[in-house]
Structures are given as C-alpha cells and as structure tokens.
Amino acid sequence: MIGRSNKICPICKQETEYIYAGPFYSIEDVHEMCSWCIYNGTAATWYKGVFQAAVEYNGGLLSVTYDDQNKDFVYFLNYDEIPKVIDKELDELLFRTPGYVSWQESQWQMDTGRRKK
Numbered sequence: 001m002i003g004r005s006n007k008i009c010p011i012c013k014q015e016t017e018y019i020y021a022g023p024f025y026s027i028e029d030v031h032e033m034c035s036w037c038i039y040n041g042t043a044a045t046w047y048k049g050v051f052q053a054a055v056e057y058n059g060g061l062l063s064v065t066y067d068d069q070n071k072d073f074v075y076f077l078n079y080d081e082i083p084k085v086i087d088k089e090l091d092e093l094l095f096r097t098p099g100y101v102s103w104q105e106s107q108w109q110m111d112t113g114r115r116k117k
C-alpha cells in the first residue's frame with residue numbers, strides 16, 4: 001500500500017519516497033499521501049476521513065464518517081449513531097493507521113480490549 005516513488009505529498013508538500021495509496025474513507029476522492037502525514041494525523045484531519053471502514057467495538061461494528069454540515073466526525077455502532085467515542089487506541093486505528101486492501105471490506109477485531117490485525 002505504500003509505494004516507493006519520488007513524489008510530492010499533496011498535504012505537507014514535502015518530497016517523499018513513500019506514498020500511501022490504500023483505503024481511505026472521506027468525502028473527497030483522495031489518492032495519495034505520505035506516511036508521515038498519516039502517522040502524525042495530518043492526513044485524516046486534512047481530508048476529514050478515516051483509514052478503516054469498520055472496527056469491532058464493544059461487540060458491534062463501529063464506523064466513523066465525517067459530517068460536513070456539523071463539521072465533525074459522526075460515530076456509528078452497527079447502524080445506530082452514538083456519541084463520539086473517546087479512546088486513544090481507537091483514534092490511532094481510525095485516523096493514523098494505514099488500511100489494507102482485501103477482497104471483502106477489511107474489519108479490525110478486538111481481543112480483550114486490545115486490537116489485533
């Protein structure tokens with residue numbers, strides 16, 4: 001998902017050898033970003049998106065989308081909207097962890113409170 005090339009990251013405008021071109025869920029059609037902008041959270045903030053479509057959470061499937069009208073992320077557990085989840089590990093997974101391409105939509109699982117790939 002992170003290809004080697006000499007490109008300019010559209011976010012930080014730095015030349016980089018590593019460009020991410022994996023899954024990213026946002027309103028805007030995003031194609032490329034550098035791994036540093038992913039790591040420090042700039043990419044998710046800049047494009048108002050997340051890297052994971054669904055994450056196992058409290059026995060359900062959690063998904064997050066950006067609401068352009070309210071200018072904030074909206075959290076869903078299964079199909080129900082829930083209050084914003086404050087969870088450092090969840091934030092890292094959603095906003096700073098590159099996704100991967102699979103035949104079916106990828107799904108992160110939880111193991112006694114700890115996430116695993």
Ligand SMILES: [Zn+2]
Nearest residue numbers: 009012034037
């Ligand atoms: Zn960058």
